[in-house]
Amino acid sequence: MTINDDSHSYIPATPGDSRSPCPALNALANHGYLPRDGRNITVTQLVSAIRHIYGISLPFASILALGGVAKCGHWKGLGMVVDLHELAKHNAVEHDGSLVHADTAPGEVYAPTAVDPVLLRHLLETSTTDVLTRRDLCRAQLTRQAASRPLNSTQSFVSKGELDLIHQVFGIPSSERSSSTPAEGHELVVPKAVLEDWLGREKLPEGWSGPLREVGLLELVGQVREIEKVETEMVASGKGTL
Helix, strand or coil: CCCCCHHHCCCCCCCCCCCCCCHHHHHHHHCCCCCCCCCCECHHHHHHHHHHHHCECHHHHHHHHHHHHHHHCEEECCEEEECHHHHHECCCCCCCCCCCCCCCCCCCCECCCCCCHHHHHHHHCCCCCCEECHHHHHHHHHHHHHCCCCCCHHHHHHHHHHHHHHHHHHCEECCCCCCCCCCCCCCEEEEHHHHHHHHHCCCCCCCCCCCCCCECHHHHHHHHHHHHHHHHHHHHCCCCCC
């Protein structure tokens, strides 16, 4: 997999570009894997980009793309397309309690799309090392959502799925700190430098060559259940927030 090649250099969004609350899609637009202006994006373009860069399986990528365009997009010609900012429509696919985005203000139709630097700092400060474990990510999510409006069951599942994708797509073996396939029992950890690039700058991380393995829907569902167990245990033990 080729990431950050010469034809996909990082160019931050300009004021006229359309961007979403999703750093994954914004980074793809900033690197030209999606239209750089973030407008009139087709399902095919979405599926191709998230499969190629983030290692999402074809069925899972198709569900994500079709769902987002169907809920938030608009008709152009004979098909539906989406501008990235349309994905910021509150409570369509976007939800409160994001790790690094402020909640939608009362009465507003669209959520903020700019990363909140205070929330990003709080996320990175969840651990005292240079990486975040899955438990660190869970604790950060619980802390953030405790200060936010309650999520419904679907939104809660989606938020845990987003957390798992961060862990799976950007995780490296804790025992090796390398790009090799992790051995059984070796936990994945996410380097803070990766999150500073991807969340803070909406840039594909320097030196990152892609996920270690393909991420499928069934695997994600299983991992979400594990995250639910971890978060439930943390809340019960009083260790669910910072």
